[in-house]
Amino acid sequence: MRLRGGFVSYTSRVQARKKEETKVETNGTTSQVLDVRSKRFYRQLEAILEVVQAGSGDGNWIRRVHTGILGAFGDLLHLRGGTVLVDHGGFFLEDTDDTAPASVSTSDAAVALVVDHGVCLFRTSIGDCVRLGRSGIAAVLIQSEPRRILTFELGEQSTGEEVEFALRTLRSALDHRLQTDRMHSHLEQAFEIQRSLLPSKVPVLPGFEFAAFSSPAERVGGDFYDFLIGDEVSLTWVVGDASGHGLGAALLARDVVTGLRMGVERELKLAVLVERLGRVIARGFLSTRFTSLFLAEVEREGNVFYVNAGHPSPWVLKASGDAVRLDVGGAVLGPMEPGRYRRGHVFLEPGDLLFAPTDGLLERTDRTGEMFGEARVTRILCDTIGQSVSAISRRIETEVSSHGPIGDDTTWILLRRLPVG
Known part of the structure; x- marks a missing residue:
């Protein structure tokens, strides 16, 4: 289903397919195919989730997650680069060590689509095109506190259906881990309150x-x-x-x-x-x-x-x-x-x-x-x-x-x- 501005939303159910991580020929070249149901996929995913669990209290954990996704799945999904945007209430600010990080308003069309749909692939430019809405970008909303948007540059060989399904799987696992960690944190706070009484x-x-x-x-x-x-x-x-x-x-x-x-x-x-x-x-x-x-x-x-x-x-x-x-x-x-x-x-x-x-x-x-x-x-x-x-x-x-x-x-x-x- 194609929406305004060239945004493509994955709304149909992906047919159950048995795809091993094998090599296939594409225009005379050899490339990897990602199987999101393989043991290797979930081992790599678990390694990324461990970054989340170990990173509580560390402001750089989300950057390591972004790097981990690229390292584990970048070649298979033809993703590279990108950035992390952090919700500051009214605008998302790039998570970088630069003194003048880029920002994008929460009212921007591209941000609104990512917030509404969770995962978006932008094939053509949309919004103010600052870091997020330009063409060839995949964006994932992570429900951390505060919220983050992870972006990745799409390679020419990226398959929209495969990329979106994989990123949705990653997002679901990350959000679940974050929710679990928050629950444990709340319980620890409650335990300390009760012990103090x-x-x-x-x-x-x-x-x-x-x-x-x-x-x-x-x-x-x-x-x-x-x-x-x-x-x-x-x-x-x-x-x-x-x-x-x-x-x-x-x-x-x-x-x-x-x-x-x-x-x-x-x-x-x-x-x-x-x-x-x-x-x-x-x-x-x-x-x-x-x-x-x-x-x-x-x-x-x-x-x-x-x-x-x-x-x-x-x-x-x-x-x-x-x-x-x-x-x-x-x-x-x-x-x-x-x-x-x-x-x-x-x-x-x-x-x-x-x-x-x-x-x-x-x-x-x-x-x-x-x-x-x-x-x-x-x-x-x-x-x-x-x-x-x-x-x-x-x-x-x-x-x-x-x-x-x-x-x-x-x-x-x-x-x-x-x-x-």
């Missing part, structure tokens, strides 16, 4: 001992916990679950923890703090996600004041064996404007345990579909009542790991008021 050490509150555990189901999850502020009189802490996984969940968890830290520093009351945080989240760009949390302040004398915002209810295991659920508070934080939150209270006697998990622990299933559940956790707490909370936490970790594979982020905080004497 977790406390580096367990705090000290006279008369109490604390333990905490957190493990994401994937590289990055939405669970979080933090010891927000403390002194010799009291300690404020939180455990929560931002919905989803990956960068979005990590960003939301970061915003929640940051908001809580600011509120605690301003000495806001727990219920007021959660209510204001809920209003901020509802107006945020991540407001389509939900966050549950359990926020508590533990006083040295044994008082625990808390707000439960839609979180699985923690419970206190009394030294007597009785269990007290901590479910006072309000709704989960999310896209809806929150209502009022109430503050709950429980008193810890010496020897009492408080356990605050996320649902990833309680809902861990075995091969039969049976959940780990609260009853199993309570049994472990009762069986290990005389041990340190660190030892109890390790016992829970061991048993839940043997119960079944992790399917959701798993986090908990465990604390005990130490027995007197």
Whole structure:
């Protein structure tokens, strides 16, 4: 199909052809024929993709890709020379060491065709003919950040159908690799964000001992916990679950923890703090996600004041064996404007345990579909009542790991008021 300005678009499907890289006679001369389904083609393609993977953070990687394409396929496709153009918003600038690189506007006819079609072969001149739209040029759009256009000069023996099919294959592989690398980069950013949220050490509150555990189901999850502020009189802490996984969940968890830290520093009351945080989240760009949390302040004398915002209810295991659920508070934080939150209270006697998990622990299933559940956790707490909370936490970790594979982020905080004497 021929379009304006001599641009030829490859729109028909290429018939499946078995073409080995053999030598054929053309007007008495011998030339190579490219088989894009051969092992050699994909070995050469993989070598170019390795340049992409190794080149993250290196501004010259795209030039090496351009050179690699010419080295691997230039003779077979009759391509030579060309350049790299980089999108600078409003214009593409030649990627060169020259002090006055050539540029071409994004509104130029040739650029518009390349952006629309991905791969273009220009048989006659089009546009302003600066580096891109002149005759005998093949152009490939690469969806990097920023976008790039690779250009190659077409030799007289270039076959349009073969060149375009090969360049489209190359472009598809390059874009896929770039997208994969971006995804990995985003996950690493999310991992660093999540790691920065977790406390580096367990705090000290006279008369109490604390333990905490957190493990994401994937590289990055939405669970979080933090010891927000403390002194010799009291300690404020939180455990929560931002919905989803990956960068979005990590960003939301970061915003929640940051908001809580600011509120605690301003000495806001727990219920007021959660209510204001809920209003901020509802107006945020991540407001389509939900966050549950359990926020508590533990006083040295044994008082625990808390707000439960839609979180699985923690419970206190009394030294007597009785269990007290901590479910006072309000709704989960999310896209809806929150209502009022109430503050709950429980008193810890010496020897009492408080356990605050996320649902990833309680809902861990075995091969039969049976959940780990609260009853199993309570049994472990009762069986290990005389041990340190660190030892109890390790016992829970061991048993839940043997119960079944992790399917959701798993986090908990465990604390005990130490027995007197």
